[in-house]
Amino acid sequence: MPLKLAYFSLALCISMLLGCNKPTPEITITDNWVRATAEGQEVGAAYMTITSATDTKLVGVESSVADSVEIHKMSMENGIMKMRMLEELELKANTPNKLEPGGFHLMLFDLKKPLIVGEQTTFTLHFKNQAGKENVLSINSPVLTEKP
């Protein structure tokens, strides 16, 4: 076997291996959207599905459209719908953690203007895993009237 060809196939193998070794994103966000608001409405809500390769926590959120963003949980207690604020949201590894109407959501306070269908909003999400490693992710969420 010509030595040149052997070298070539070895190089090809290595480059293929490296190609497969591309780091997969640690956190992915899907199904993200923001509910459209009416004129004069100062509070809004945002939803998404967060999947992380490792156990982590969502510890803070900022948005281009609101002065402040809180992590909320909605639940039924004794037949009454209750909403409470969470300091952080625990995210289990390799599990789609859903923020959706009737459950967890991001509450947007002091909207800068009404959220109109078709517009894009920006969110910056801050995560912190058990080792204390921080991860920041920016996403664009479309404004919709209901869950896509």
Ligand SMILES: [Cu+2]
């Ligand atoms: Cu809320």
